[in-house]
Amino acid sequence: MKRAVVSIAAGLLVVAVVSVIAYRLADRDSGLTAAEAAVIRENLFTIKDPAENASRLARYQDARAQCMAEAGFTVPVRHPVVSRLPRYDDRQGLPDRAFAQQWGFAVFTDKEIEDEEFSVADPTAVSTTESDAYYTAMFGSWRKDPEGGVVPKNALGGCAGKALQASNPIMYAMNELPPKAQQSYRAMNQQIVSDPKVVAAVGTWRKCMASNGYDVGDATYDSMAPWLESRKKVTESGTRTVRIQAFENEKPQTVTVPKYDAKSLAEATSFERAVAKVALDCSDAEGLDATIHKAWQIRQDLWLKKYSSELADGAKLELAAAASTR
Numbered sequence: 001m002k003r004a005v006v007s008i009a010a011g012l013l014v015v016a017v018v019s020v021i022a023y024r025l026a027d028r029d030s031g032l033t034a035a036e037a038a039v040i041r042e043n044l045f046t047i048k049d050p051a052e053n054a055s056r057l058a059r060y061q062d063a064r065a066q067c068m069a070e071a072g073f074t075v076p077v078r079h080p081v082v083s084r085l086p087r088y089d090d091r092q093g094l095p096d097r098a099f100a101q102q103w104g105f106a107v108f109t110d111k112e113i114e115d116e117e118f119s120v121a122d123p124t125a126v127s128t129t130e131s132d133a134y135y136t137a138m139f140g141s142w143r144k145d146p147e148g149g150v151v152p153k154n155a156l157g158g159c160a161g162k163a164l165q166a167s168n169p170i171m172y173a174m175n176e177l178p179p180k181a182q183q184s185y186r187a188m189n190q191q192i193v194s195d196p197k198v199v200a201a202v203g204t205w206r207k208c209m210a211s212n213g214y215d216v217g218d219a220t221y222d223s224m225a226p227w228l229e230s231r232k233k234v235t236e237s238g239t240r241t242v243r244i245q246a247f248e249n250e251k252p253q254t255v256t257v258p259k260y261d262a263k264s265l266a267e268a269t270s271f272e273r274a275v276a277k278v279a280l281d282c283s284d285a286e287g288l289d290a291t292i293h294k295a296w297q298i299r300q301d302l303w304l305k306k307y308s309s310e311l312a313d314g315a316k317l318e319l320a321a322a323a324s325t326r
């Protein structure tokens with residue numbers, strides 16, 4: 001999945017289209033209020049706005065640094081600027097028309113932006129040269145891997161866990177669920193891909209694509225990048241140096257990233273947008289996206305009906321935090 005937004009310190013995200021009717025069903029079945037059910041769905045099943053991601057990450061870092069300071073340690077705080085990368089979650093289906101017209105599938109079209117943003121440091125990275133006491137304060141329990149890296153034994157321990165609870169209480173509650181619940185959450189995408197109705201819709205979509213000049217073979221809505229990259233090659237023609245404002249509270253960084261041959265990049269991006277248009281036309285004709293969205297919603301409703309009560313406290317904290325900022 002090329003375009004997934006990763007939740008802070010969790011790496012969990014699934015995207016879906018959610019109707020008001022589904023909200024009300026969840027409310028009635030789980031005992032949650034409408035607002036609590038809505039905020040759980042939004043947090044766990046909806047792609048986040050880049051500005052919201054940057055804000056959450058800043059809050060996480062502030063809370064982590066404050067906790068570590070109380071334990072006697074200094075942790076750098078690096079507030080990221082809002083990402084410029086176009087985002088859609090290909091597990092949820094194809095991008096919408098407006099996105100596809102500008103970015104296609106975000107494979108070649110954002111290559112230069114991606115190089116720039118991926119060239120800067122991870123703002124949540126933890127030094128691997130600190131004392132044992134530092135890591136205990138940061139993670140609670142931890143171990144060293146064979147290469148000397150620090151691996152937390154518990155994602156919710158120490159100052160890192162406290163910071164996650166403060167910045168994203170629903171995701172903190174998510175990590176408190178039993179392993180089976182977390183596994184079923186992460187397995188949803190594979191369940192959708194193998195759903196008989198989705199499989200049938202993908203089959204007719206592929207035939208439509210082939211009849212319009214694009215035989216995608218075994219590729220599907222969530223794996224277009226490898227197929228596109230097998231059809232078009234973007235060649236490098238040296239490097240370029242750019243100045244990037246990666247963090248709000250730091251000076252711009254000078255980074256060196258690949259420079260691409262203008263002709264090959266233009267051909268690849270033009271091809272990508274053309275394929276995306278036909279993919280959407282075929283999806284509309286064969287009902288692919290509608291089938292995917294329905295399958296997602298059914299599984300979301302079942303999962304939330306089973307586990308919403310365990311996430312309710314996180315939802316209350318999330319709503320309270322939102323209310324305090326108004």
